[in-house]
Amino acid sequence: xxxxxxxxxxxxxxxxxxxxxxxxxxxxxxxxxxxxxxxxxxxxxxxxxxxxxxxxxxxxxxxxxxxxxxxxxxxxxxxxxxxxxxxxxxxxxxxxxxxxxxxxxxxxxxxxxxxxxxxxxxxxxxxxxxxxxxxxxxxxxxxxxxxxxxxxxxxxxxxxxxxxxxxxxxxxxxxxxxxxxxxxxxxxxxxxxxxxxxxxxxxxxxxxxxxxxxxxxxxxxxxxxxxxxxxxxxxxxxxxxxxxxxxxxxxxxxxxxxxxxxxxxxxxxxxxxxxxxxxxxxxxxxxxxxxxxxxxxxxxxxxxxxxxxxxxxxxxxxxxxxxxxxxxxxxxxxxxxxxxxxxxxxxxxxxxxxxxxxxxxxxxxxxxxxxxxxxxxxxxxxxxxxxxxxxxxxxxxx
Amino acid sequence: xxxxxxxxxxxxxxxxxxxxxxxxxxxxxxxxxxxxxxxxxxxxxxxxxxxxxxxxxxxxxxxxxxxxxxxxxxxxxxxxxxxxxxxxxxxxxxxxxxxxxxxxxxxxxxxxxxxxxxxxxxxxxxxxxxxxxxxxxxxxxxxxxxxxxxxxxxxxxxxxxxxxxxxxxxxxxxxxxxxxxxxxxxxxxxxxxxxxxxxxxxxxxxxxxxxxxxxxxxxxxxxxxxxxxxxxxxxxxxxxxxxxxxxxxxxxxxxx
Numbered sequence: 342x343x344x345x346x347x348x349x350x351x352x353x354x355x356x357x358x359x360x361x362x363x364x365x366x367x368x369x370x371x372x373x374x375x376x377x378x379x380x381x382x383x384x385x386x387x388x389x390x391x392x393x394x395x396x397x398x399x400x401x402x403x404x405x406x407x408x409x410x411x412x413x414x415x416x417x418x419x420x421x422x423x424x425x426x427x428x429x430x431x432x433x434x435x436x437x438x439x440x441x442x443x444x445x446x447x448x449x450x451x452x453x454x455x456x457x458x459x460x461x462x463x464x465x466x467x468x469x470x471x472x473x474x475x476x477x478x479x480x481x482x483x484x485x486x487x488x489x490x491x492x493x494x495x496x497x498x499x500x501x502x503x504x505x506x507x508x509x510x511x512x513x514x515x516x517x518x519x520x521x522x523x524x525x526x527x528x529x530x531x532x533x534x535x536x537x538x539x540x541x542x543x544x545x546x547x548x549x550x551x552x553x554x555x556x557x558x559x560x561x562x563x564x565x566x567x568x569x570x571x572x573x574x575x576x577x578x579x580x581x582x583x584x585x586x587x588x589x590x591x592x593x594x595x596x597x598x599x600x601x602x603x604x605x606x607x608x609x610x611x612x613x614x615x616x617x618x619x620x621x622x623x624x625x626x627x628x629x630x631x632x633x634x635x636x637x638x639x640x641x642x643x644x645x646x647x648x649x650x651x652x653x654x655x656x657x658x659x660x661x662x663x664x665x666x667x668x669x670x671x672x673x674x675x676x677x678x679x680x681x682x683x684x685x686x687x688x689x690x691x692x693x694x695x696x697x698x699x700x701x702x703x704x705x706x707x708x709x710x711x712x713x714x715x716x717x718x719x720x721x722x723x724x725x726x727x728x729x730x731x732x733x734x735x736x737x738x739x
Numbered sequence: 740x741x742x743x744x745x746x747x748x749x750x751x752x753x754x755x756x757x758x759x760x761x762x763x764x765x766x767x768x769x770x771x772x773x774x775x776x777x778x779x780x781x782x783x784x785x786x787x788x789x790x791x792x793x794x795x796x797x798x799x800x801x802x803x804x805x806x807x808x809x810x811x812x813x814x815x816x817x818x819x820x821x822x823x824x825x826x827x828x829x830x831x832x833x834x835x836x837x838x839x840x841x842x843x844x845x846x847x848x849x850x851x852x853x854x855x856x857x858x859x860x861x862x863x864x865x866x867x868x869x870x871x872x873x874x875x876x877x878x879x880x881x882x883x884x885x886x887x888x889x890x891x892x893x894x895x896x897x898x899x900x901x902x903x904x905x906x907x908x909x910x911x912x913x914x915x916x917x918x919x920x921x922x923x924x925x926x927x928x929x930x931x932x933x934x935x936x937x938x939x940x941x942x943x944x945x946x947x948x949x950x951x952x953x954x955x956x957x958x959x960x961x962x963x964x965x966x967x968x969x970x971x972x973x974x975x976x977x978x979x980x981x982x983x984x985x986x987x988x989x990x991x992x993x994x995x
Contacts, residue, residue, distance in 0.1 A: 351866060359866070359867050360864065360866060360867060361835055361862045361863060361864075361867055362791075362862055362864070363791070363792040363861050363862060363885065363887070363909075364864055364884070364885040364886060364887040364889075364890055364894075364898070364909065365885075365887035365888065365889050365890075365909060365912050365913075366889075367864050367866075367887075367889070367890070367894060368887075368889040368890060368891055368894065369889060507798060508788070508789070513789065517789055517790075517791050520791045521791060521792075521794070521913075521914045524791075524792065524912060524913060524914060525912055525913035525914060526912075527889060527912055528889075528912070623836045623839060623840060624834075624835045624836045624839060624862070625789060625836065626789065626791065627862075632836075634836070634840065636810075636840070637810050637811060637837060637840065637841075638787075638836040638837040638838075638839065638840030638841065639787065639788040639805060639837065640788045640789050640836075
């Protein structure tokens, strides 16, 4: 894992990734890839992105020692990478800023995006307001119900939110609809995809924009502890916050990494979103990766208490790193995540997003087995304000 | 039978059906009726749960078909039965994942045995089509690919290199679905394609009226009608003479 220079020039991470899209999108994807590779090497682009990450998003985000949580799990030293403290409340802004700057550079006047939990939609609406881009967001109707506050937030920011009524009315269906919009309006529109999913160059580009998380965390932990962590923990929906934290550490053989998927209500197909437990390689929405599907190759329904993890595919780089044995993937249930959501709130005064609570739940499971002094960084990818109402409903509160 | 024979000495009329909508028995009868109505090639749509290249009409048809829980073998069986009674070339039209999960070589072999002529998947482009082309060409089945308005001349050449049977030109950017009028871009795009290949060129997406079909015939070798026919079937589903209605609509489109 020393010289990790994937993907290859056609977007493959080992056997995964690539470009599986209607021909109409091939030209635009090539154009996007070219523009991105050029922008990446342009000092002016990098400076502007760095400045916005610093002065607008509020980076670097702190690495917070979670003392009471550490005591609770049994003596490991647990740090939280505080992506929840970004402007808009999640790591999604890192990628949204990068892509919106790129869209402007490409002369696109309009940006579209999908959203599950609403965090990526809010981040996209925010950066479009900042840069004066027209913004339209696709969101499954089921998710609009679960995340009503974020819908209003996006509208306040000037975006139009389109409800999607197809299929399971969640993130997957929102992506289908965004792809249909893009294939129709491709000449004027940038598709601001929110995770390390989709056709090349998205998994690579979104990873690069999110890798700032791991670069900061590496620097911060070395300053605070004088050594690299033993474990990194992050939740995995599409997998952008996880790859963002992990990427900088892939070459450090002593750093173990755990990605946590949504175990939902149980192991039956349709009851969870744990692709590495119940899925197998296939093609969905532009990329080849592990997906939840039936024997005929039809994509299966998924369930998670967390809208942001409720998706049948995982980013292709995760599939590759899983097969290579570099990253371990596991899953926690809805109940475990909701318990962790409450526990972190009480122990640290930090209400995590339900997505991030999955990583906290995994920490609680493993913590007892760790020797004192085990050094852990957990990516707290977003804050939980958006989830307060639905958790109150689950717990029978008012 | 061969795919190319659809274009022999005349302009081709190419209807598309979503197989299994309203059910496979009706699909079989509709296919035979379409041949009687003058279809020169029929596209048999095998539905996929996430049809990103399709508009609302074919999305709904796919959902209806998927509710039956048909398997690839069921679709192949219908193709086989049609082949025993009809000479019309048949093209399997789908997305990549259902084919990939069945197994490309196994599918190509069975498709050859039931008498399928060609295959097209809307989310597969030459870059990723190596295994797909090897499997189907080896079985003597034509591999048809799409050219889009956004395809550069370089891309068109790359597409032509992996195509056999014919080239399917998408008339406009966007998903499948009927339109009031056709794009003005078609003429120049057909010429671009012709400068890259000697294969016949069929045009599809948005063709929904007899005058569209005639307009396309003036410019290219074949006209594909999908959503308009599928919408007509949707509108008349449950009616006793659905099959006759489908045939009548096809005759109207073809101008017989």
